[in-house]
Amino acid sequence: MSSHREAPEMAKDPVADSTDVYAFVSPDRPSTVTLIANYIPFQAPDGGPNFYEFGHDVAYDIHISNRGKAEADITYRFRFHTEIRDPKTFLYNTGPITSIHDKAWNRPQFYSVTRIKNGRSKVIAHHLACPPVNVGKRSTPDYAALAKQAVHKVGRRRVFAGQRADAFHVDLGSVFDLGALRPVQNLHLIPMAADAGRNSLQAFNVHSIVLQVPISEVSRKGDVPSDPAKASSVIGVWASASRRKSRMFDKSEGRYVGHGPWEQVSRLGNPLFNEVITPMSRKDEWNASHPKGDADFAKYVDHPELARLLPVLYPGVFPHLAAYHKKRADLNAVLLTGIPSGVVPGFQNFTGAVESDMLRLNLAIPPTGSPNSLGLLGGDAAGFPNGRRIDDDVVAIELRAVAGLTIPLVDPSFTPDGAAGVLTDGTTDTNGGTTKTFPYLGNPGGGFQTEPGTTAVA
Protein backbone atom coordinates (compact mmCIF):
# COMPACT_ATOMS: atom_id res chain seq x y z
CA MET A 1 0.00 0.00 0.00
CA SER A 2 1.12 3.56 -0.31
CA SER A 3 1.15 3.79 3.44
CA HIS A 4 -1.86 1.88 4.68
CA ARG A 5 -0.97 0.01 7.88
CA GLU A 6 2.68 0.36 6.89
CA ALA A 7 4.24 0.31 10.36
CA PRO A 8 3.66 -1.95 13.37
CA GLU A 9 2.41 0.77 15.73
CA MET A 10 0.40 2.61 13.10
CA ALA A 11 -1.33 -0.61 12.05
CA LYS A 12 -2.99 -0.48 15.48
CA ASP A 13 -4.06 3.15 15.16
CA PRO A 14 -6.00 3.58 11.91
CA VAL A 15 -7.55 6.93 12.86
CA ALA A 16 -4.07 8.47 12.78
CA ASP A 17 -2.77 6.42 9.87
CA SER A 18 -1.68 8.57 6.92
CA THR A 19 -2.39 6.48 3.85
CA ASP A 20 -1.72 8.71 0.83
CA VAL A 21 -0.62 12.23 0.04
CA TYR A 22 -1.21 14.02 -3.24
CA ALA A 23 0.05 17.40 -4.40
CA PHE A 24 -0.61 18.81 -7.85
CA VAL A 25 -1.30 22.04 -9.66
CA SER A 26 -5.08 22.04 -9.94
CA PRO A 27 -6.00 21.11 -13.53
CA ASP A 28 -9.16 23.24 -13.53
CA ARG A 29 -7.70 26.14 -11.51
CA PRO A 30 -4.01 26.24 -12.47
CA SER A 31 -3.31 29.27 -10.28
CA THR A 32 -3.91 26.99 -7.29
CA VAL A 33 -2.32 23.89 -5.85
CA THR A 34 -4.33 21.01 -4.41
CA LEU A 35 -3.02 19.15 -1.38
CA ILE A 36 -4.67 15.93 -0.24
CA ALA A 37 -3.97 13.86 2.84
CA ASN A 38 -5.82 10.59 3.34
CA TYR A 39 -6.27 8.74 6.62
CA ILE A 40 -8.10 5.74 8.09
CA PRO A 41 -7.50 2.89 5.62
CA PHE A 42 -9.64 -0.07 4.61
CA GLN A 43 -13.02 1.38 5.49
CA ALA A 44 -15.64 -1.19 4.67
CA PRO A 45 -18.58 0.99 3.57
CA ASP A 46 -20.98 -1.06 5.68
CA GLY A 47 -18.88 -0.67 8.84
CA GLY A 48 -21.68 0.48 11.12
CA PRO A 49 -23.23 1.22 13.48
CA ASN A 50 -20.20 3.28 14.52
CA PHE A 51 -19.03 4.42 11.13
CA TYR A 52 -15.63 5.86 10.39
CA GLU A 53 -14.74 9.41 11.36
CA PHE A 54 -11.72 11.62 12.00
CA GLY A 55 -10.24 11.48 15.48
CA HIS A 56 -11.13 14.34 17.81
CA ASP A 57 -7.92 13.45 19.62
CA VAL A 58 -5.68 13.63 16.55
CA ALA A 59 -4.06 16.68 14.93
CA TYR A 60 -3.92 16.23 11.16
CA ASP A 61 -1.30 18.31 9.41
CA ILE A 62 -0.28 19.12 5.85
CA HIS A 63 3.21 20.60 5.73
CA ILE A 64 4.92 22.66 3.06
CA SER A 65 8.63 23.32 2.83
CA ASN A 66 9.48 26.14 0.45
CA ARG A 67 12.93 27.31 1.53
CA GLY A 68 14.96 24.21 0.69
CA LYS A 69 15.65 23.21 4.26
CA ALA A 70 13.20 20.31 4.58
CA GLU A 71 11.42 22.10 7.40
CA ALA A 72 7.73 22.90 7.65
CA ASP A 73 7.65 26.53 6.59
CA ILE A 74 3.86 26.40 6.39
CA THR A 75 1.55 23.94 8.14
CA TYR A 76 -2.19 23.59 7.81
CA ARG A 77 -3.59 21.87 10.89
CA PHE A 78 -7.02 20.27 10.97
CA ARG A 79 -8.74 19.53 14.29
CA PHE A 80 -12.07 17.75 14.51
CA HIS A 81 -14.83 17.52 17.06
CA THR A 82 -17.88 15.32 17.09
CA GLU A 83 -21.33 16.04 18.39
CA ILE A 84 -24.18 13.77 19.40
CA ARG A 85 -27.52 15.35 18.68
CA ASP A 86 -29.74 12.78 20.34
CA PRO A 87 -28.13 11.06 23.33
CA LYS A 88 -31.03 8.62 23.62
CA THR A 89 -30.50 6.66 20.42
CA PHE A 90 -27.87 4.18 19.31
CA LEU A 91 -28.36 5.17 15.70
CA TYR A 92 -25.91 7.04 13.47
CA ASN A 93 -28.91 8.57 11.77
CA THR A 94 -32.58 8.55 12.68
CA GLY A 95 -33.87 9.11 9.16
CA PRO A 96 -32.68 10.04 5.69
CA ILE A 97 -29.89 12.62 5.78
CA THR A 98 -30.79 15.16 3.14
CA SER A 99 -28.30 17.88 4.06
CA ILE A 100 -25.10 18.03 6.08
CA HIS A 101 -27.01 20.00 8.72
CA ASP A 102 -29.91 17.54 8.84
CA LYS A 103 -31.02 16.81 12.40
CA ALA A 104 -31.48 13.18 11.40
CA TRP A 105 -27.70 12.82 11.34
CA ASN A 106 -27.00 12.02 14.95
CA ARG A 107 -23.22 12.24 14.93
CA PRO A 108 -22.04 15.19 12.86
CA GLN A 109 -18.41 16.13 12.74
CA PHE A 110 -16.90 19.60 12.41
CA TYR A 111 -13.40 20.91 12.07
CA SER A 112 -11.15 23.91 12.28
CA VAL A 113 -8.25 24.85 10.03
CA THR A 114 -5.20 26.57 11.47
CA ARG A 115 -2.40 27.97 9.37
CA ILE A 116 0.99 27.98 11.04
CA LYS A 117 3.77 30.03 9.51
CA ASN A 118 6.99 31.20 11.11
CA GLY A 119 5.80 29.79 14.40
CA ARG A 120 2.61 31.87 14.38
CA SER A 121 -0.75 30.14 14.34
CA LYS A 122 -3.90 31.61 12.89
CA VAL A 123 -7.25 29.86 12.83
CA ILE A 124 -8.50 30.51 9.30
CA ALA A 125 -11.74 28.56 9.60
CA HIS A 126 -13.73 26.85 12.31
CA HIS A 127 -16.88 24.80 12.70
CA LEU A 128 -16.75 23.62 9.10
CA ALA A 129 -19.06 20.68 8.56
CA CYS A 130 -17.94 17.29 7.29
CA PRO A 131 -20.36 15.18 5.27
CA PRO A 132 -21.69 11.98 6.82
CA VAL A 133 -20.31 8.70 5.57
CA ASN A 134 -22.16 7.04 2.74
CA VAL A 135 -24.45 4.82 4.78
CA GLY A 136 -26.76 3.63 2.04
CA LYS A 137 -29.64 4.40 -0.27
CA ARG A 138 -32.13 5.10 2.50
CA SER A 139 -29.89 7.04 4.87
CA THR A 140 -27.86 9.06 2.38
CA PRO A 141 -30.03 8.99 -0.73
CA ASP A 142 -28.17 11.77 -2.56
CA TYR A 143 -24.62 11.41 -1.42
CA ALA A 144 -23.19 13.58 -4.18
CA ALA A 145 -25.28 16.49 -2.91
CA LEU A 146 -24.08 15.96 0.67
CA ALA A 147 -20.47 15.91 -0.47
CA LYS A 148 -20.95 19.06 -2.49
CA GLN A 149 -22.36 20.86 0.54
CA ALA A 150 -19.21 19.95 2.45
CA VAL A 151 -16.96 21.86 0.05
CA HIS A 152 -16.18 25.07 1.90
CA LYS A 153 -14.65 28.29 0.67
CA VAL A 154 -12.20 29.89 3.06
CA GLY A 155 -11.16 33.12 1.43
CA ARG A 156 -9.53 32.09 -1.84
CA ARG A 157 -9.10 28.56 -0.55
CA ARG A 158 -11.34 25.54 -0.81
CA VAL A 159 -11.43 22.76 1.71
CA PHE A 160 -13.18 19.45 2.15
CA ALA A 161 -12.81 16.85 4.88
CA GLY A 162 -14.70 13.61 4.82
CA GLN A 163 -15.11 10.14 3.39
CA ARG A 164 -13.96 9.42 -0.17
CA ALA A 165 -13.35 6.38 -2.31
CA ASP A 166 -9.77 5.22 -1.97
CA ALA A 167 -8.17 5.92 -5.35
CA PHE A 168 -4.94 4.14 -4.55
CA HIS A 169 -4.69 0.71 -6.10
CA VAL A 170 -2.35 -2.19 -5.52
CA ASP A 171 -2.47 -5.98 -5.43
CA LEU A 172 -1.66 -6.45 -1.77
CA GLY A 173 -2.62 -10.10 -1.72
CA SER A 174 -0.02 -10.84 -4.33
CA VAL A 175 2.72 -8.31 -3.53
CA PHE A 176 2.98 -9.38 0.08
CA ASP A 177 2.83 -13.05 -0.82
CA LEU A 178 6.58 -13.20 -1.40
CA GLY A 179 6.72 -10.32 -3.82
CA ALA A 180 4.56 -11.84 -6.52
CA LEU A 181 3.22 -9.71 -9.38
CA ARG A 182 0.39 -11.68 -10.92
CA PRO A 183 0.99 -10.51 -14.52
CA VAL A 184 4.50 -12.00 -14.41
CA GLN A 185 4.16 -14.55 -11.64
CA ASN A 186 4.95 -17.30 -14.14
CA LEU A 187 8.53 -16.05 -13.80
CA HIS A 188 8.44 -16.07 -9.97
CA LEU A 189 10.62 -18.35 -7.89
CA ILE A 190 7.40 -20.16 -6.95
CA PRO A 191 5.70 -19.94 -10.33
CA MET A 192 2.00 -19.80 -11.07
CA ALA A 193 0.19 -19.00 -14.27
CA ALA A 194 0.27 -15.33 -15.17
CA ASP A 195 -2.94 -13.60 -14.18
CA ALA A 196 -4.59 -10.21 -13.95
CA GLY A 197 -3.92 -8.08 -10.87
CA ARG A 198 -6.52 -7.65 -8.13
CA ASN A 199 -7.06 -4.22 -6.62
CA SER A 200 -6.97 -4.92 -2.89
CA LEU A 201 -8.36 -1.45 -2.15
CA GLN A 202 -11.46 -2.16 -4.19
CA ALA A 203 -14.65 -1.35 -2.31
CA PHE A 204 -12.82 0.44 0.50
CA ASN A 205 -13.09 4.08 1.49
CA VAL A 206 -10.76 6.48 3.27
CA HIS A 207 -11.13 9.83 5.00
CA SER A 208 -9.64 12.68 3.02
CA ILE A 209 -8.57 16.19 3.80
CA VAL A 210 -8.51 18.15 0.55
CA LEU A 211 -7.14 21.68 0.58
CA GLN A 212 -6.82 23.93 -2.43
CA VAL A 213 -4.86 27.14 -1.97
CA PRO A 214 -3.49 29.81 -4.29
CA ILE A 215 0.00 28.90 -5.43
CA SER A 216 1.16 32.27 -4.17
CA GLU A 217 0.20 31.23 -0.65
CA VAL A 218 2.70 28.39 -0.57
CA SER A 219 5.49 29.42 -2.93
CA ARG A 220 8.76 30.68 -1.51
CA LYS A 221 8.46 34.18 -2.89
CA GLY A 222 4.69 34.53 -2.63
CA ASP A 223 4.40 34.52 -6.40
CA VAL A 224 3.12 32.13 -9.07
CA PRO A 225 6.35 30.63 -10.40
CA SER A 226 6.69 30.44 -14.17
CA ASP A 227 10.28 29.27 -14.60
CA PRO A 228 10.68 25.54 -13.88
CA ALA A 229 14.43 25.96 -13.61
CA LYS A 230 14.29 28.17 -10.52
CA ALA A 231 14.78 26.65 -7.10
CA SER A 232 12.01 28.84 -5.76
CA SER A 233 9.53 27.10 -8.06
CA VAL A 234 9.67 23.89 -6.01
CA ILE A 235 7.88 23.04 -2.78
CA GLY A 236 8.11 19.97 -0.59
CA VAL A 237 4.90 18.48 0.79
CA TRP A 238 4.16 15.88 3.41
CA ALA A 239 1.37 15.04 5.83
CA SER A 240 1.41 13.85 9.39
CA ALA A 241 -0.82 12.95 12.29
CA SER A 242 -0.09 13.69 15.92
CA ARG A 243 -1.50 12.54 19.23
CA ARG A 244 -1.12 13.94 22.70
CA LYS A 245 2.04 12.81 24.40
CA SER A 246 0.15 11.20 27.27
CA ARG A 247 -3.15 9.39 27.16
CA MET A 248 -4.84 8.31 30.36
CA PHE A 249 -7.86 6.06 30.44
CA ASP A 250 -10.58 7.89 32.34
CA LYS A 251 -12.83 5.18 33.66
CA SER A 252 -15.57 7.61 34.62
CA GLU A 253 -15.90 8.69 30.98
CA GLY A 254 -14.94 5.35 29.46
CA ARG A 255 -12.41 6.92 27.13
CA TYR A 256 -8.87 8.15 26.92
CA VAL A 257 -8.04 11.70 27.90
CA GLY A 258 -5.00 13.42 26.43
CA HIS A 259 -2.41 15.50 28.23
CA GLY A 260 0.69 17.30 27.07
CA PRO A 261 1.98 18.42 23.68
CA TRP A 262 1.18 16.92 20.32
CA GLU A 263 3.63 14.25 19.21
CA GLN A 264 3.84 13.02 15.65
CA VAL A 265 2.84 9.37 15.26
CA SER A 266 2.51 9.11 11.49
CA ARG A 267 3.92 10.86 8.43
CA LEU A 268 3.94 10.42 4.71
CA GLY A 269 5.62 12.08 1.75
CA ASN A 270 6.54 9.81 -1.12
CA PRO A 271 4.24 6.83 -1.52
CA LEU A 272 5.63 3.53 -0.30
CA PHE A 273 8.69 5.05 1.41
CA ASN A 274 8.05 3.71 4.88
CA GLU A 275 6.24 0.75 3.39
CA VAL A 276 8.99 -0.85 1.32
CA ILE A 277 12.15 1.17 1.96
CA THR A 278 12.37 1.42 5.74
CA PRO A 279 13.07 -1.88 7.52
CA MET A 280 10.35 -3.07 9.88
CA SER A 281 12.55 -2.51 12.92
CA ARG A 282 12.66 1.24 12.23
CA LYS A 283 9.25 2.00 10.75
CA ASP A 284 7.77 3.29 14.00
CA GLU A 285 10.83 5.45 14.60
CA TRP A 286 10.54 6.84 11.08
CA ASN A 287 6.90 7.74 11.66
CA ALA A 288 7.83 9.74 14.75
CA SER A 289 10.75 11.52 13.12
CA HIS A 290 10.82 14.50 10.78
CA PRO A 291 11.90 14.73 7.13
CA LYS A 292 14.93 16.88 7.81
CA GLY A 293 16.47 13.96 9.71
CA ASP A 294 16.02 11.45 6.93
CA ALA A 295 19.76 11.24 6.20
CA ASP A 296 19.62 8.64 8.94
CA PHE A 297 17.45 6.51 6.66
CA ALA A 298 19.24 7.27 3.38
CA LYS A 299 21.15 4.00 3.36
CA TYR A 300 17.89 2.13 2.82
CA VAL A 301 17.27 4.24 -0.28
CA ASP A 302 20.81 4.04 -1.56
CA HIS A 303 20.84 0.24 -1.28
CA PRO A 304 17.18 -0.80 -1.20
CA GLU A 305 16.24 -4.25 -0.03
CA LEU A 306 13.65 -4.58 -2.79
CA ALA A 307 16.31 -4.17 -5.49
CA ARG A 308 18.18 -7.10 -3.99
CA LEU A 309 15.03 -9.21 -3.73
CA LEU A 310 13.82 -8.81 -7.31
CA PRO A 311 16.64 -10.88 -8.89
CA VAL A 312 16.10 -13.57 -6.26
CA LEU A 313 12.33 -13.71 -6.62
CA TYR A 314 12.49 -13.64 -10.41
CA PRO A 315 15.50 -15.82 -11.30
CA GLY A 316 17.24 -14.77 -14.49
CA VAL A 317 14.94 -11.82 -15.12
CA PHE A 318 17.08 -9.07 -13.61
CA PRO A 319 20.74 -9.97 -14.32
CA HIS A 320 21.83 -6.37 -14.79
CA LEU A 321 20.17 -5.24 -11.60
CA ALA A 322 21.70 -8.19 -9.73
CA ALA A 323 25.16 -7.11 -10.84
CA TYR A 324 24.67 -3.45 -9.89
CA HIS A 325 26.13 -2.68 -6.49
CA LYS A 326 26.66 1.06 -6.65
CA LYS A 327 24.76 3.54 -4.54
CA ARG A 328 21.34 4.17 -6.07
CA ALA A 329 21.84 7.86 -6.76
CA ASP A 330 18.73 7.79 -8.94
CA LEU A 331 16.48 6.75 -6.08
CA ASN A 332 18.21 9.11 -3.71
CA ALA A 333 17.37 11.98 -6.05
CA VAL A 334 13.78 10.89 -6.67
CA LEU A 335 12.94 10.24 -3.03
CA LEU A 336 15.28 12.32 -0.89
CA THR A 337 16.54 15.46 -2.64
CA GLY A 338 14.51 15.92 -5.78
CA ILE A 339 15.89 15.63 -9.28
CA PRO A 340 18.46 18.33 -9.99
CA SER A 341 18.69 20.23 -13.25
CA GLY A 342 20.50 18.47 -16.06
CA VAL A 343 19.18 14.98 -15.37
CA VAL A 344 15.84 15.17 -17.17
CA PRO A 345 15.83 17.82 -19.91
CA GLY A 346 13.73 20.82 -18.95
CA PHE A 347 12.85 19.48 -15.53
CA GLN A 348 14.01 19.73 -11.97
CA ASN A 349 12.41 19.47 -8.55
CA PHE A 350 15.52 19.70 -6.43
CA THR A 351 14.94 21.07 -2.95
CA GLY A 352 18.51 21.20 -1.74
CA ALA A 353 21.02 18.84 -0.27
CA VAL A 354 19.06 17.96 2.86
CA GLU A 355 17.94 14.37 2.38
CA SER A 356 14.27 14.25 3.28
CA ASP A 357 11.22 12.27 2.25
CA MET A 358 8.79 14.76 0.75
CA LEU A 359 6.69 14.98 -2.35
CA ARG A 360 8.38 17.64 -4.46
CA LEU A 361 6.24 19.74 -6.72
CA ASN A 362 7.57 22.16 -9.30
CA LEU A 363 4.81 24.75 -9.32
CA ALA A 364 5.94 26.23 -12.63
CA ILE A 365 5.02 23.10 -14.56
CA PRO A 366 1.41 23.40 -15.71
CA PRO A 367 -1.09 20.54 -15.60
CA THR A 368 -1.07 18.17 -18.57
CA GLY A 369 -4.09 18.03 -20.83
CA SER A 370 -3.74 14.28 -21.32
CA PRO A 371 -1.99 12.96 -18.22
CA ASN A 372 0.20 9.88 -18.46
CA SER A 373 -0.27 7.74 -15.34
CA LEU A 374 3.42 6.84 -15.45
CA GLY A 375 4.24 10.48 -14.78
CA LEU A 376 7.81 11.49 -15.48
CA LEU A 377 8.65 7.92 -16.57
CA GLY A 378 5.98 8.34 -19.23
CA GLY A 379 7.30 11.72 -20.34
CA ASP A 380 4.69 13.67 -18.36
CA ALA A 381 6.53 16.14 -16.12
CA ALA A 382 3.30 17.17 -14.37
CA GLY A 383 3.08 13.78 -12.66
CA PHE A 384 4.92 11.77 -10.03
CA PRO A 385 7.63 12.24 -8.90
CA ASN A 386 6.78 15.83 -9.66
CA GLY A 387 4.23 16.00 -6.90
CA ARG A 388 1.64 13.27 -7.19
CA ARG A 389 -1.68 13.24 -9.00
CA ILE A 390 -4.47 10.95 -7.96
CA ASP A 391 -4.27 8.82 -11.10
CA ASP A 392 -0.50 8.42 -11.10
CA ASP A 393 0.32 4.70 -11.00
CA VAL A 394 2.91 5.06 -8.29
CA VAL A 395 3.23 1.31 -7.73
CA ALA A 396 4.32 0.72 -11.32
CA ILE A 397 6.51 3.82 -11.33
CA GLU A 398 8.34 2.88 -8.15
CA LEU A 399 8.60 -0.79 -9.09
CA ARG A 400 10.26 0.16 -12.37
CA ALA A 401 12.51 2.71 -10.72
CA VAL A 402 13.67 0.27 -8.06
CA ALA A 403 14.17 -2.37 -10.76
CA GLY A 404 16.69 -0.07 -12.38
CA LEU A 405 14.81 1.83 -15.07
CA THR A 406 15.96 5.20 -13.68
CA ILE A 407 19.61 4.27 -13.08
CA PRO A 408 20.73 5.50 -16.54
CA LEU A 409 19.61 9.00 -15.57
CA VAL A 410 22.63 9.17 -13.29
CA ASP A 411 24.76 6.30 -14.59
CA PRO A 412 24.64 6.02 -18.41
CA SER A 413 26.85 2.92 -18.29
CA PHE A 414 23.95 0.88 -16.92
CA THR A 415 21.49 -0.86 -19.22
CA PRO A 416 18.21 -1.73 -17.50
CA ASP A 417 16.88 -5.25 -17.73
CA GLY A 418 14.05 -5.59 -20.20
CA ALA A 419 11.55 -6.41 -17.46
CA ALA A 420 12.25 -3.18 -15.60
CA GLY A 421 10.35 -1.19 -18.19
CA VAL A 422 7.17 -3.23 -18.02
CA LEU A 423 6.79 -4.11 -14.35
CA THR A 424 3.33 -3.65 -12.94
CA ASP A 425 1.09 -5.24 -10.39
CA GLY A 426 -1.66 -5.13 -13.00
CA THR A 427 -4.14 -3.03 -11.04
CA THR A 428 -6.17 0.07 -11.77
CA ASP A 429 -8.48 2.22 -9.67
CA THR A 430 -11.69 0.21 -9.52
CA ASN A 431 -13.37 2.45 -6.95
CA GLY A 432 -15.08 5.78 -7.37
CA GLY A 433 -12.52 7.18 -9.75
CA THR A 434 -11.63 10.82 -9.87
CA THR A 435 -13.59 13.94 -10.67
CA LYS A 436 -12.46 16.81 -12.85
CA THR A 437 -13.18 19.34 -10.15
CA PHE A 438 -12.57 19.78 -6.45
CA PRO A 439 -12.28 17.59 -4.35
CA TYR A 440 -11.13 15.34 -7.23
CA LEU A 441 -11.48 12.09 -5.27
CA GLY A 442 -14.65 10.19 -6.08
CA ASN A 443 -17.63 9.68 -3.81
CA PRO A 444 -17.26 6.81 -1.34
CA GLY A 445 -18.96 3.51 -1.86
CA GLY A 446 -22.21 3.15 0.07
CA GLY A 447 -22.76 0.62 2.80
CA PHE A 448 -26.00 -0.69 1.35
CA GLN A 449 -24.76 -0.68 -2.23
CA THR A 450 -21.39 -2.36 -1.73
CA GLU A 451 -21.30 -6.14 -2.05
CA PRO A 452 -19.01 -8.06 0.32
CA GLY A 453 -16.03 -9.67 -1.40
CA THR A 454 -15.16 -13.32 -1.62
CA THR A 455 -12.61 -15.22 0.43
CA ALA A 456 -10.82 -18.53 0.11
CA VAL A 457 -8.57 -20.55 2.40
CA ALA A 458 -6.74 -22.71 -0.09
Add this chain to the structure above:
Amino acid sequence: MSDTSRRKLLAAGGASVAAGTVGLAGLAGGSAQAAEARRSPTSAKESVVAYVRDHRSHEVRLMVREREVVVHDRDLATRILNAAGGR
Protein backbone atom coordinates in the same frame (compact mmCIF):
# COMPACT_ATOMS: atom_id res chain seq x y z
CA MET B 1 7.63 20.48 23.33
CA SER B 2 9.34 21.30 26.55
CA ASP B 3 8.51 24.58 28.19
CA THR B 4 11.86 25.87 29.34
CA SER B 5 10.68 29.05 30.99
CA ARG B 6 8.06 27.12 32.89
CA ARG B 7 10.72 24.56 33.71
CA LYS B 8 12.93 27.17 35.34
CA LEU B 9 10.05 28.44 37.36
CA LEU B 10 9.07 25.01 38.54
CA ALA B 11 12.63 23.90 39.07
CA ALA B 12 13.11 26.90 41.30
CA GLY B 13 9.83 26.23 43.06
CA GLY B 14 10.76 22.59 43.29
CA ALA B 15 8.60 20.24 45.25
CA SER B 16 6.21 22.87 46.45
CA VAL B 17 4.62 23.59 43.11
CA ALA B 18 4.60 20.05 41.81
CA ALA B 19 3.37 18.57 45.05
CA GLY B 20 0.42 20.88 44.92
CA THR B 21 -0.18 19.96 41.30
CA VAL B 22 -0.17 16.21 41.65
CA GLY B 23 -1.29 15.97 45.25
CA LEU B 24 1.81 14.26 46.53
CA ALA B 25 1.02 15.04 50.11
CA GLY B 26 -1.34 12.13 50.29
CA LEU B 27 0.81 9.84 48.20
CA ALA B 28 3.88 10.56 50.26
CA GLY B 29 2.23 9.26 53.37
CA GLY B 30 1.58 12.63 54.93
CA SER B 31 5.15 13.58 55.69
CA ALA B 32 5.65 16.92 57.37
CA GLN B 33 7.53 18.29 54.36
CA ALA B 34 4.73 17.47 51.92
CA ALA B 35 2.09 18.79 54.22
CA GLU B 36 3.73 22.19 54.15
CA ALA B 37 3.43 22.54 50.39
CA ARG B 38 1.42 25.53 49.22
CA ARG B 39 0.00 26.13 45.81
CA SER B 40 1.39 29.06 43.93
CA PRO B 41 -0.83 31.51 42.04
CA THR B 42 0.34 29.97 38.76
CA SER B 43 -0.23 26.35 39.71
CA ALA B 44 -2.12 24.21 37.22
CA LYS B 45 -5.87 24.32 37.43
CA GLU B 46 -6.48 21.17 35.42
CA SER B 47 -5.48 17.52 35.39
CA VAL B 48 -1.76 16.80 35.14
CA VAL B 49 0.17 13.66 34.30
CA ALA B 50 3.62 13.19 35.86
CA TYR B 51 6.13 10.93 34.12
CA VAL B 52 9.41 9.67 35.55
CA ARG B 53 11.01 7.82 32.66
CA ASP B 54 14.24 6.87 34.37
CA HIS B 55 14.19 6.16 38.10
CA ARG B 56 17.93 6.92 38.27
CA SER B 57 17.47 10.50 37.10
CA HIS B 58 15.89 13.45 38.85
CA GLU B 59 13.79 14.36 35.87
CA VAL B 60 10.02 14.59 36.14
CA ARG B 61 7.95 15.41 33.07
CA LEU B 62 4.57 16.98 33.65
CA MET B 63 1.91 16.90 30.95
CA VAL B 64 -0.56 19.73 31.30
CA ARG B 65 -2.89 21.03 28.62
CA GLU B 66 -0.80 21.04 25.41
CA ARG B 67 2.49 21.58 27.21
CA GLU B 68 5.19 19.43 28.70
CA VAL B 69 6.99 20.87 31.70
CA VAL B 70 10.35 19.30 32.49
CA VAL B 71 11.41 19.54 36.10
CA HIS B 72 14.81 18.47 37.42
CA ASP B 73 14.14 18.05 41.11
CA ARG B 74 15.73 15.30 43.14
CA ASP B 75 13.32 15.68 46.04
CA LEU B 76 10.25 15.60 43.83
CA ALA B 77 11.49 12.62 41.83
CA THR B 78 12.38 10.74 45.02
CA ARG B 79 9.00 11.38 46.58
CA ILE B 80 7.17 10.21 43.47
CA LEU B 81 9.29 7.07 43.30
CA ASN B 82 8.74 6.40 46.97
CA ALA B 83 5.02 6.92 46.57
CA ALA B 84 5.00 4.59 43.57
CA GLY B 85 6.75 2.02 45.69
CA GLY B 86 4.05 2.23 48.32
CA ARG B 87 5.84 4.46 50.80
